[in-house]
Amino acid sequence: MAYAYARPCPSPAYVTAREVAAVSLTHPVASDHQLARLLQIGMVLEEVVEARAYKHHETLAADELDADIVELLEEAAEESEEHRKRLEELVDELEADPVAYEEIEALVAARYEAEADFDGVLYDQLCNEETAYKFYDDLIGAIESSEVTFSIDRERLLTVLREIREEEKEGVEEVTRLMEDRP
Numbered sequence: 001m002a003y004a005y006a007r008p009c010p011s012p013a014y015v016t017a018r019e020v021a022a023v024s025l026t027h028p029v030a031s032d033h034q035l036a037r038l039l040q041i042g043m044v045l046e047e048v049v050e051a052r053a054y055k056h057h058e059t060l061a062a063d064e065l066d067a068d069i070v071e072l073l074e075e076a077a078e079e080s081e082e083h084r085k086r087l088e089e090l091v092d093e094l095e096a097d098p099v100a101y102e103e104i105e106a107l108v109a110a111r112y113e114a115e116a117d118f119d120g121v122l123y124d125q126l127c128n129e130e131t132a133y134k135f136y137d138d139l140i141g142a143i144e145s146s147e148v149t150f151s152i153d154r155e156r157l158l159t160v161l162r163e164i165r166e167e168e169k170e171g172v173e174e175v176t177r178l179m180e181d182r183p
């Protein structure tokens with residue numbers, strides 16, 4: 001998928017990932033430590049997506065939620081949880097000093113509280129999925145362009161990240177379909 005941030009995308013996860021990732025993903029990954037940090041940023045990103053999907057579901061009035069949207073939000077939350085766990089497994093395998101997860105989380109803490117525009121649940125979901133796709137795409141590129149030997153098998157690492165990226169892409173397509181189907 002040729003990717004570009006084609007529209008203004010106000011989702012907190014989007015803002016966060018761009019802020020956090022911009023400084024880290026423009027160069028090849030240089031060490032286990034840096035790889036661990038980037039994977040942890042991914043974990044936080046997934047956590048934000050998960051939290052927002054639940055929050056949308058909770059906050060929206062029943063008459064605003066049709067079955068398609070409920071299903072989408074549930075799937076998005078479940079998928080993010082699974083992605084987070086897969087990233088955590090990779091981090092655990094790395095021979096890197098544990099990075100203070102709280103430090104990374106603190107970067108996005110304020111974002112959890114951001115007021116959502118609930119007219120735009122689908123739009124917000126779209127931004128989240130696109131952000132995640134872009135994040136993994138950049139991360140894969142930064143690993144591919146790195147010549148470092150990581151303490152984790154590179155092919156396994158890339159396989160997991162490519163699988164997750166593929167699921168984000170499917171997420172973007174699914175939300176886009178739902179948006180197109182709506183009046």
Ligand SMILES: [Fe+2]
Pocket residue numbers: 046079080083132164168
């Ligand atoms: Fe994800």
